[in-house]
Amino acid sequence: ILSWCSSRHNADLSEATLITTPGVVSGIGAVINALTDENDGILIMEPVYHPFRRMIEVNKRRTVVSELSLNDGYYTLNMKDIEEKIVNEAVKMVIFCTPANPIGRVWTIQELKQVADVCQKHGVILISDEIHMDFVFPQAKHHMLVTLNPAYRDFVITLISASKTFNLADTHTSQLFVYNQTYVEKIEQIYARLGITRQSGFALEAQAAAYRNGHQYVDDVNAVILENKKIVETILEPTKIKITKSEGLYLLWLDFRAYKKDVNDIMDLLLNKAHVWLINGEVFGKSGTGFFRMNIASDPMLVKEACTRMAAVFNNLI
Ligand SMILES: Cc1ncc(COP(=O)(O)O)c(C=O)c1O
Structure with a gap:
């Protein structure tokens, strides 16, 4: 250690x-x-x-x-x-x-x-x-x-x-x-x-x-996380979901506030329309309302699939 x-x-x-x-x-x-x-x-x-x-x-x-x-x-x-x-x-x-x-x-x-x-x-x-x-x-x-x-x-x-x-x-x-x-x-x-x-x-x-x-393993994991972050940025770019600027972690903090919708409605869209589970930001404190946390420590194909589904639901949402 x-x-x-x-x-x-x-x-x-x-x-x-x-x-x-x-x-x-x-x-x-x-x-x-x-x-x-x-x-x-x-x-x-x-x-x-x-x-x-x-x-x-x-x-x-x-x-x-x-x-x-x-x-x-x-x-x-x-x-x-x-x-x-x-x-x-x-x-x-x-x-x-x-x-x-x-x-x-x-x-x-x-x-x-x-x-x-x-x-x-x-x-x-x-x-x-x-x-x-x-x-x-x-x-x-x-x-x-x-x-x-x-x-x-x-x-x-x-x-x-x-x-x-x-x-x-x-x-x-x-x-x-x-x-x-x-x-x-x-x-x-x-x-x-x-x-x-x-x-x-x-x-x-x-x-x-x-x-x-584990040195090489951790370097490789970090490379995949970076690749996944780019996938999320690219696919969600046309939506109003904003990705807060981060410098590390395998977690992204997504800002859905531009949709001006109730958190429960966003949850419902994510879960029942996009079929993607993100953590409701409210658990991290009051100031987390309107944010969702996405875990990107995963296979790039899965991350791509999740983002594509989210984009399909949120792209044209007013
Ligand atoms: C900041 C932070 N501390 C602690 C933990 C959990 O630590 P442990 O499982 O060792 O209690 C986590 C897990 O998500 C974490 O993000």
């Missing part, structure tokens, strides 16, 4: 404590339990991967939302709002998704530092979910947030997994990288209390084999 992070992302995590967790979401749950108390404010930037909110709520913490800004089909962080919310809503923790699901932004060094610096300034713990780090288009680069400044080691907790990169979700093995030893102890206590103290040997072998031998 360390050599993967080093060779693919130029990141040296060798001094961090590695804690194994069954999943990234359960890792986030463990960190929330270990380092915050009931009713503490935890900030997320929506639209974002919906289990962040679920983990905050099931653990009876307070969800504080900062909406991302969308200009000309491109999402950016609303730093002024983030800082105001951190201060005014007594935020103790931020859960950050980098690269970002569902919007496909690969945050720049400057953006990452803005988030980390504001957390540092206000004594906020920062969870950096980097599970999508290996799906980045050629024009962008993923930077592991904690490596951008040695001072970030005190308050940043990084989560990664082979589950997305190598399609190994069913091995239920992911990693937390933690430098702050007080946090390490508290997080390990949570797993000890749950009796989660050993991993599946099969999972560890699968993961090791993937990280050792």
